[in-house]
Amino acid sequence: MRILIMGAGKMxxxxxxVLSFDHEVAVLERDPKRLRFTYNCQRFxxxxxxxxxxxxxxxxxxxxxxxxxxxKEILPFLPDDCILSDISSVKTxxxxxxxSTGHRYVSTHPMFGPTFANxxxxxxxxxxxxxxxxYMGRIFFKDLYQRLGLHIYEYSFDEHDRTVAYSLSIPFVxxxxxxxxxxxxxxxxxxxxxxxxxxxxxxxEDDYLLQEILFNPxxxxxxxQIRTELKDLLDIIDHKDADRMKAYLxxxxxxxxx
Numbered sequence: 001m002r003i004l005i006m007g008a009g010k011m012x013x014x015x016x017x018v019l020s021f022d023h024e025v026a027v028l029e030r031d032p033k034r035l036r037f038t039y040n041c042q043r044f045x046x047x048x049x050x051x052x053x054x055x056x057x058x059x060x061x062x063x064x065x066x067x068x069x070x071x072k073e074i075l076p077f078l079p080d081d082c083i084l085s086d087i088s089s090v091k092t093x094x095x096x097x098x099x100s101t102g103h104r105y106v107s108t109h110p111m112f113g114p115t116f117a118n119x120x121x122x123x124x125x126x127x128x129x130x131x132x133x134x135y136m137g138r139i140f141f142k143d144l145y146q147r148l149g150l151h152i153y154e155y156s157f158d159e160h161d162r163t164v165a166y167s168l169s170i171p172f173v174x175x176x177x178x179x180x181x182x183x184x185x186x187x188x189x190x191x192x193x194x195x196x197x198x199x200x201x202x203x204x205e206d207d208y209l210l211q212e213i214l215f216n217p218x219x220x221x222x223x224x225q226i227r228t229e230l231k232d233l234l235d236i237i238d239h240k241d242a243d244r245m246k247a248y249l250x251x252x253x254x255x256x257x258x
Contacts (some may be wrong), residue, residue, distance in 0.1 A: 106137030164220035
């Protein structure tokens with residue numbers, strides 16, 4: 001299959017490496033410096049260069065802020081039968097956009113990133129395939145993710161957004177709170193150092209990505225739940241209520257161990 005990958009960042013380069021030995025792959029990246037370490041593929045720096053390549057599948061791996069603008073820029077140079085796809089963690093407006101193009105499409109979300117995941121050992125990582133896209137497109141990504149050892153889940157666009165609101169907004173907001181109140185420690189303990197590592201990783205993400213995840217319409221209720229839990233915990237602390245603290249710890253340990 002002829003596959004065009006847009007974006008030579010960490011995830012774009014990852015997909016290039018994974019696919020280039022079984023398919024004819026080209027990478028479109030406006031910054032030539034990012035193409036220095038790509039291999040076994042064609043390299044384009046302008047959308048019009050993709051016209052002669054005639055891709056059968058387009059994988060949009062640009063940063064989330066530019067996902068739809070990048071699609072719009074490349075569309076005039078794609079054959080009508082090219083399947084559009086994205087790997088974005090934020091699916092806002094994508095369904096409506098896809099349906100407006102007249103192209104077949106498939107949307108997936110590898111639930112791992114280069115910040116924390118070991119891209120060479122993904123057997124404990126997950127991926128979501130949106131079940132509203134093109135059947136053959138879904139089969140392609142299902143086969144790819146299975147070969148990578150990922151655990152695969154199929155959700156609608158709406159179910160995906162609900163899942164992201166839970167699985168990303170809660171740890172992101174918890175990390176923000178930690179970073180907001182923390183002070184430099186001359187002799188930090190192991191737990192503090194681990195939290196610090198997570199905070200640095202999360203805060204190294206693109207600002208727009210963090211914003212869009214937190215602006216997800218389902219995020220508010222998750223953050224409100226954090227606020228309620230903090231209020232209850234603070235009340236236990238203020239009253240030095242040992243019985244309530246024991247009950248609280250029992251409950252949250254059950255959540256973690258289930």
